[in-house]
Amino acid sequence: MYNFPKSFLWGGATAANQLEGAWDVDGKQPSTNDALPGGKDRLKIIDSDTFDWQIDNSRYRYPNHRGIDYYHHFKEDIQLFAQMGFKCYRFSIAWSRIYPNGDDIRPNEQGLKFYDAVIDECLKYNIQPVITISHYELPLNLAVKYGGWKNRQLITFYERFAETVLKRYGDRVQYWMTFNEINSAFHFPALGQGMIPSTGSKDYTNVFQAWHNQFVASALAVKVGHEIDPNLKIGCMTLYITSYAVDDDPINQLANLKQKQDFNFFCTDVQVRGHYPASTQRIYHDYNVDQSKLIQTDADFKLLAKYPVDYIGFSYYNSSVVDVTHVHQEKAQGNLNGGVRNTHLAESEWGWQIDPVGLRIALNELYGRYEKPLFVVENGLGAIDKPDEHFMIADDYRIDFLRQHIEAMAAAIDDGVYLMGYTPWGCIDLVSASTGEMSKRYGFIYVDLDDNGEGTLKRYKKKSFDWYQEVIKTNGENL
Ligand code: BGP
Secondary structure (H helix, E strand, C coil): CCCCCCCCEEEEECCHHHHCCCCCCCCCCCEHHHHCCCCCCHHHHHCCCCCCCCCCCCCCCCCCCCCCCHHHHHHHHHHHHHHHCCCEEEEECCHHHHCCCCCCCCCCHHHHHHHHHHHHHHHHCCCEEEEEEECCCCEHHHHHHHCHHHCCHHHHHHHHHHHHHHHHHCCCCCEEEEECCHHHHHCCHHHHHCCCCCCCCCCHHHHHHHHHHHHHHHHHHHHHHHHHCCCCEEEEEEECCCEEECCCCHHHHHHHHHHHHHHHHHHHHHHHHCCCCCCHHHHHHHCCCCHHHCCCCHHHHHHHHHCCCCEEEEECCCCEEECCCCCCCCECCCCCCCEECCCCCCECCCCCECCHHHHHHHHHHHHHHHCCCEEEEECCCCECCCCCCCCCCCCHHHHHHHHHHHHHHHHHHHCCCCEEEECCECCECCCCCCCCCCCCECCCEEECCCCCCCCCCCEEECHHHHHHHHHHHCCCCCC
16 A cells, blocks of 8 residues: 555656757757757767757757657647546747747747647646756757856846746646756756857866856746746756765765765755755865856845745656775766666666665655655656567566656655655657667657657557556556
8 A cells, every 4th residue: 555645646757859859840940959969979979079069960860850750749649648647747848949049039929839739738638737947958049159058148038938938838837847957967068058068178167157047047937937826836857866875984975975965965955945055165166166257146146045946856767876985896877977886786778777765765865855845757767679560569677667666656755755746757758868869768658760760650559558557547556
């Protein structure tokens, strides 16, 4: 017997740039993500100084630009989500559909109409939309012309964008998040902050300036949202990686403490508590931040204090092990933070270590620290699915992964954690953020499309589709 509340928001999550396609349709201009190549060099390119943001169709070809052509298939897809019994559906709005260049004065009505249609389609089935205002993209023009989020002008552009969508959809959408995985910029400022690293190594003064600007922008979105309707719930979204020290050496324990303060808590502290944490000076020092260059005003600090977020959305894929004394040699992969191999854990085909207990720990750590409602808005197993000749996919590995993580959530609820809902990542197969390819799949629904953009785009239910339908129907009892 599990204690999922009756109102628990079971659903699934996606992001515009990874599934919509139609990247230049109905007035949309390119986003930063449209300018990323697919393939193995994707993260290497983001992380180097050779990254150029030019759109070149021969290089930045399918599947990035095609997504799964959700732009033209969303009715069919949402109908499938409804069949699974989704109570909510998390998706993002492509900023460059609404303000194609980011600095436009007026929004693009065709872009607004598209999300009207998506939202209405959800509501038709009593699915609550959960909207990420900005998920790993911004209009390319804002990166090229303004240098991305390190430029304070982005606050004004984002505020305009956020206000437009909150006003337009706030009557139908209660749950919002301001920035996807805001803390990921520790590793890849190009993704969420739209910044081109100008030297071989990251300039953290820019990264922390960009965060500050994003924190202020996020607070302004909370302000505007609550002015429109005090019942709107506007959350942050962080990538949570439960981390362990490799052994009981206090040196490793201290390094693990710092990793948590830096990666897991820094951004969330500001967005939830409304002020920078006590560790800020230590963090600036460790990341060589030139404080004399940071622009942070008293008015900013007042805004942060006045408009903290209403809930904490977070993604959880894997844990990591901190080992500064080099006890283990074997490196692990992982969602941005790898660390070393954990000998107790299995790993995915991409080397992400599978750790459901780590999710229970994450939930307890976050709730213990903030005592604000939590929402697991991403979780899942990226795998290569092999359809048979009838497009049947027996993805028992995915079912096992999700079952164990749902059990961990149930245990955390018994531990006293207030958990609002669960939206596993990529509920329908979509383009992977890290590889830019289709073959790393998360969905309950298979999409016939390969890494070269070949395929019929037809949708097929995987075995996990029926399984998740039963999970939702029984409110998490039948796993
Ligand atoms: C998160 C992102 C998502 C998503 C997911 C899986 O970091 O918010 O956009 O893609 O990770 O990552 P990947 O697609 O690289 O397997």
